[in-house]
Amino acid sequence: MMAALKPAVTRQITHVLFDMDGLLLDTEKFYTVVQEKILADYGKTFDWSLKAKMMGKKALEAGQIFIQDTGLTGLLTPEEFIQRREVMLHAMFPESDLMPGAERLIRHLHAKNIPMAIATSSHRRHFELKSTKHGPLFSLMHHVVTGDDPSVVHGKPAPDIFLVAADRFEDPDLKVANVLVFEDAPSGVAAAHAAGMPVVMVPDPNLATSLCQEADQVLASLNDFDYAHWGLPSMSSEQ
Numbered sequence: 646m647m648a649a650l651k652p653a654v655t656r657q658i659t660h661v662l663f664d665m666d667g668l669l670l671d672t673e674k675f676y677t678v679v680q681e682k683i684l685a686d687y688g689k690t691f692d693w694s695l696k697a698k699m700m701g702k703k704a705l706e707a708g709q710i711f712i713q714d715t716g717l718t719g720l721l722t723p724e725e726f727i728q729r730r731e732v733m734l735h736a737m738f739p740e741s742d743l744m745p746g747a748e749r750l751i752r753h754l755h756a757k758n759i760p761m762a763i764a765t766s767s768h769r770r771h772f773e774l775k776s777t778k779h780g781p782l783f784s785l786m787h788h789v790v791t792g793d794d795p796s797v798v799h800g801k802p803a804p805d806i807f808l809v810a811a812d813r814f815e816d817p818d819l820k821v822a823n824v825l826v827f828e829d830a831p832s833g834v835a836a837a838h839a840a841g842m843p844v845v846m847v848p849d850p851n852l853a854t855s856l857c858q859e860a861d862q863v864l865a866s867l868n869d870f871d872y873a874h875w876g877l878p879s880m881s882s883e884q
């Protein structure tokens with residue numbers, strides 16, 4: 646009896662980079678609620694087409710998009726937007742919960758000695774707040790790169806943050822083609838590809854499918870990740 650053919654390994658992934666907001670942590674909903682509140686003050690409504698443009702971006706860039714897209718130029722500056730958002734987000738962030746499958750994936754990859762890091766557009770101070778409940782889990786990361794890092798000159802969709810994060814593994818044998826990125830946002834998927842890295846996208850169900858076409862793989866949740874497809878040790882493997 647022939648053994649069932651294993652799915653062809655398309656990549657030999659050696660390192661993993663995780664986006665954070667919307668991918669590891671269920672935090673995009675906080676940004677949505679807060680942005681809806683800010684727009685309501687001007688009698689305007691927030692929708693997913695605007696959300697899709699803002700998610701994954703550095704704060705100031707997201708603010709500029711928010712103001713331009715909603716016609717608030719002259720009524721609200723990006724700095725004022727961030728300041729008003731900050732007050733409400735500050736209370737929400739420490740309650741951030743993990744996305745489904747995030748803990749199991751991180752613990753498995755760590756147990757199999759696959760180096761991992763987080764590459765988030767969030768500011769370092771927001772990273773600290775959001776990871777309040779997740780210190781032990783996030784300590785399994787080799788390092789964390791945040792959007793305010795001076796080496797991250799251009800935010801997603803530029804490749805900067807993923808190239809900086811790859812560099813900080815300090816592994817001379819690292820090849821970007823073997824660094825797998827996990828993302829939830831179109832800007833993050835574009836940034837990964839700009840960095841020469843394959844990317845698995847786990848989009849919010851509200852995100853238009855037309856914006857999920859570029860990723861190498863699209864999953865409904867991290868629970869659906871197929872280790873063997875990427876040449877990574879699976880849950881059952883002894884590797």
Ligand SMILES: O=P(O)(O)OC[C@@H](O)CO
Pocket residue numbers: 664665666667676699700701702703704764765766767830833
């Ligand atoms: O890069 P991430 O962690 O998704 O940061 C997103 C944040 O800027 C809010 O959209």
Ligand SMILES: [Mg+2]
Pocket residue numbers: 664665666667668700701828829830833
């Ligand atoms: Mg994200």
